[in-house]
Amino acid sequence: MSTMTPSAYRVTGRRRDTADTCTLELEPRNGALGAPAPGQFTMLYAWGVGEVPISVSGLDAGGRLVQTIRDVGSVTHKLCALDPGTTLGVRGPFGRGWPLDAFAGADVVVVAGGLGLAPLRLAVLALLARRERYGRLLLLYGARTPADLLYRDELARWAEDGLDVQITVDAADADWDGPVGVVGKLVARAGFDPRNAAALMCGPEVMMRFTAVALAERGVAPERTYVSLERSMKCGIGQCGHCQIGPTLVCLDGPVYSWAEISRWLSVREL
Amino acid sequence: MPQTVDTLVLEAPVFAGLDPAHAAQLAGCAQTTGWDDGEMLFREGDPSDAFYVVRHGRVALEVFVPGRGTLTVETIETGEVVGWSWLFPPYRWHFDGRAIGSVRAIAVDGACLRGKCDDDPALGYDLMRRFSQVMLERLQATRLRLADVYGAPR
Numbered sequence: 106m107s108t109m110t111p112s113a114y115r116v117t118g119r120r121r122d123t124a125d126t127c128t129l130e131l132e133p134r135n136g137a138l139g140a141p142a143p144g145q146f147t148m149l150y151a152w153g154v155g156e157v158p159i160s161v162s163g164l165d166a167g168g169r170l171v172q173t174i175r176d177v178g179s180v181t182h183k184l185c186a187l188d189p190g191t192t193l194g195v196r197g198p199f200g201r202g203w204p205l206d207a208f209a210g211a212d213v214v215v216v217a218g219g220l221g222l223a224p225l226r227l228a229v230l231a232l233l234a235r236r237e238r239y240g241r242l243l244l245l246y247g248a249r250t251p252a253d254l255l256y257r258d259e260l261a262r263w264a265e266d267g268l269d270v271q272i273t274v275d276a277a278d279a280d281w282d283g284p285v286g287v288v289g290k291l292v293a294r295a296g297f298d299p300r301n302a303a304a305l306m307c308g309p310e311v312m313m314r315f316t317a318v319a320l321a322e323r324g325v326a327p328e329r330t331y332v333s334l335e336r337s338m339k340c341g342i343g344q345c346g347h348c349q350i351g352p353t354l355v356c357l358d359g360p361v362y363s364w365a366e367i368s369r370w371l372s373v374r375e376l
Numbered sequence: 377m378p379q380t381v382d383t384l385v386l387e388a389p390v391f392a393g394l395d396p397a398h399a400a401q402l403a404g405c406a407q408t409t410g411w412d413d414g415e416m417l418f419r420e421g422d423p424s425d426a427f428y429v430v431r432h433g434r435v436a437l438e439v440f441v442p443g444r445g446t447l448t449v450e451t452i453e454t455g456e457v458v459g460w461s462w463l464f465p466p467y468r469w470h471f472d473g474r475a476i477g478s479v480r481a482i483a484v485d486g487a488c489l490r491g492k493c494d495d496d497p498a499l500g501y502d503l504m505r506r507f508s509q510v511m512l513e514r515l516q517a518t519r520l521r522l523a524d525v526y527g528a529p530r
Contacts, residue, residue, distance in 0.1 A: 219526035249526040309525035
């Protein structure tokens with residue numbers, strides 16, 4: 106694991122997913138970092154501009170990383186503008202990922218909101234790779250509009266592989282024939298056994314708060330509901346304290362937490 | 377054996393556990409109906425003389441915005457209720473309703489049910505509580521969407 110010094114990775118592919126989101130494929134130039142677990146993140150460094158924490162969305166046997174980035178600031182804008190063949194720095198992987206082994210035999214409900222599907226993509230791939238280990242697998246995915254959906258080609262493929270993919274959007278034109286409404290409504294109607302289910306959730310914090318309530322109303326235990334948090338991770342190794350929330354450091358103890366352990370801190374506005 | 381309107385009404389979550397006498401009164405104003413894909417259930421401004429319990433399919437609530445075309449503001453799914461406008465003057469629809477795919481529903485005559493509620497306040501109170509719960513859930517969901525939580529950070 107490269108914790109302090111960035112390792113050079115070459116951009117081998119760049120795709121514009123939505124109006125403000127891109128996905129990079131990154132190949133190690135001088136040896137790969139340790140293999141990221143689903144839910145972990147890396148620090149991506151645009152040389153001379155700055156460093157940002159980005160979840161790992163894909164990984165292949167050669168150590169090539171897939172990372173989806175929202176183009177919202179100077180660093181992410183530079184990253185999304187990197188042409189294939191250019192390089193960037195990568196540190197990590199960091200943090201605690203999704204505890205997928207604990208879900209064996211259970212129905213698994215993956216709830217994603219907006220860009221929140223990116224930190225869940227590697228988990229979805231891991232669940233499908235060992236499909237026989239789990240009960241029903243569901244992806245409940247909410248986005249702003251149909252044009253904002255990530256990984257559109259893959260969603261259909263995942264459905265063929267045994268994932269019950271349900272999508273809702275906040276607004277749509279008349280060409281959209283799927284549901285329009287909040288993702289919590291999908292939770293209320295989805296086919297799973299809440300007494301033997303685990304939920305993985307990532308998206309805007311407000312969306313996760315409301316959806317956690319919907320999951321609890323269905324009967325999913327808070328100890329079996331996991332969320333991935335986004336905070337201002339800087340060092341990635343628990344030294345700088347920028348990502349502290351309550352008694353925990355998101356870069357070290359998170360970004361994945363059970364709802365039972367983290368929910369009380371999310372309602373504290375000063376944090 | 378085909379199901380009667382009484383039993384179909386009670387299958388809708390919004391009417392779960394309804395007192396049998398109240399269910400019978402409700403069913404007395406109800407009949408089954410349906411639309412094919414793309415058919416309009418109602419149009420904005422039309423008199424609203426009924427509400428619908430969707431038994432199968434999806435209904436899009438739409439509004440036409442000049443310069444942007446038709447926007448879907450919400451969809452109503454199987455088991456849910458379409459329509460509040462029958463409850464309050466001037467009893468006119470506020471949005472367009474369009475069937476997405478084949479839709480089967482129970483139509484409940486609004487004037488008929490309002491009359492029964494006026495005659496039997498216990499029925500009116502029970503139904504109003506149930507409709508208020510659904511309205512509350514829709515209002516909260518609408519507020520959440522107004523927050524545009526998936527939008528880019530400012």
